[in-house]
Amino acid sequence: MEKILEILQSPWPWYVAGPVIAFVMFALLYFGNSFGLSANFRNICSILGGGKSCDFFDFDWRKQIWNIVFLLGTVLGGFLAWQFLMPDESMLLSENTKLELAELGIANAGETFLPKEIFTFESLLTLKGIIIIVVGGFLVGFGTRYAGGCTSGHAISGLSDLQPASLVAVIGFFIGGLIMTWFIIPSLYSL
């Protein structure tokens, strides 16, 4: 038993995580639904009454309860992992990544999931914090609906079904991600 816990508590390699994600996709299909997390942004907008001011949110969100329950499960999963399976968060990042980030003012890269210099409530009082957290969140919410899906809906479900549209979306994800990481983050994070 202790041995099992020890294995669960060490970082999980990619060849465990990938197959689990594929299994989750399969289970959702088997239950008669599909794997796509960003639909919940639309669902929550609808639950909050968005349908009154905008047709796009005027639908019966009750049919999407399964997805919202799934979403709540992900929060619970994060909490359980944090409380019981995380002796510490530190990651084995590549040395290049750590050196680069140190130059951008992010010390101790990989000790926590998010750079602790930026992701705090206090940093919401700074321009840098507002851009990264508020604008970043906005772009994710806007872009995912415009593209009709996020990493789960397009990169996993869509590519698995060999959908050309999803390939275009994933290429878009990478164009955006590469522009941000190579050209914008260096100046943004050293603000």
Next chain:
Amino acid sequence: MKYFKYLILGTVFGITLTKAEVISWFRIYEMFKFQSFHMYGIIGSAVVLGIIITQIIKRTNMKSMSGDPIIFTNKKWSISRYLFGGIIFGLGWAMAGACPGPMFILVGNGYLVILVAIASGLLGTYVYGRIKHKLPH
């Protein structure tokens, strides 16, 4: 009770993405910098297995748990919508270091400031709904 299975699946997903560090800003940065294989291994192995699973479902006409056919809807073809939407999403993904699923899992991990990013993401989705008729699709 009929929703309980979704809670379990979500929990498995949340634990996995936490333990495999997919929810980490640093792993996303590393991925876009091509400095580590980790994220490519995760997404790549999920997609390869996903293709096999999808083909098996289609070729065996597998039924869902309730006995209905499992339907895959073809996404309506367009370049502008997926490319522009995708680029905007990608910019946000790399900047905030999290896509929608990981945002919620991070909240479970105690990073409450991400609730602000989620609220902002909801606003982004709402604004899209308001102006979608003006955008190229």
